[in-house]
Amino acid sequence: MDESSKEALMEEAPPSYTASSRPPYNPPQLKSLLVVVLVVLVLTVVIVTFLLLGLHITETHAETVLRMTIQGLDGEGTPPQHxxxxxxERTGTFAVQDGLNSSAVVVYDYSKLLVSYRSWSHRACYITRMDKDNIPGLDAVTQTFQHRQAEMKEVGDNVVALADRSILGTTVNILCSSVPVYWA
Structure with a gap:
């Protein structure tokens, strides 16, 4: 080796080293794992939010329907119902007033599409069919059955009771087990 080339190398200053701005070793699997965990967490939050929102909307709708049925469309008038x-069994059972000191039970049987009425002051049950697309309100049903009950008092024993109770649901069969059942 040539003497001049050695001197040239020694006259040059050694290179200066600086710290790298890159973080220490991060394996690619760790990055992809963090991305997957973050995506799953975001999806979980979104799904839970939509489920809770759906539950709230369903509950609000059900409360509105019950309030309209129990209080009437105008929100006034009828005393508290149970x-x-x-x-x-897909039934709804209401306890309603039947005069001053008497009560009655109205059963909406959605599986059989029947509405039944049993007044505790009279010895009879009354049933009628309902249209699944146009379910009558509680006030209308109660008035219809009370009108039919008044007609039955006038007619007397000439009306034939329902012979086949198999068309009635369990709730109505139990409610009307000790009295005759008539079509209204």
Missing amino acids: LSMSKK
Whole structure:
């Protein structure tokens, strides 16, 4: 090696080293794992939000329908009503007033599409069919049955009771088990 080339190398200053701006070793799998966890977390939050929103909307709608049925469309008038619902039998049972000191029970049977009425002051049950697209309100049903009940008093024993109780649901069969059932 030539003497001049050695001197040239020694006269040059050694290169200066600086710290890298790159973070220490990050494997690509860790980055993809963090992205997947973040995506799953965001999806979970979105799904839970939509489920809770749907539950709230459904609950609000059900409360509105019950309020309209119980209080009437104008929100006035009828005294407080009591409602029992059975999802298994698909029935709604209302306790209503039948005169001053008497009560009655109205059962909406959505599986059989029947509405039934039993007054505790009279010895009879009344049933009628309902249209699934146009379900009558509680006030209208009560008035219809009370009118039919008054007609039955005038006619007397000439009306034939329903012979086949198999068309009635369990709730109505229990409610009307000890009295005759008539079509209204």
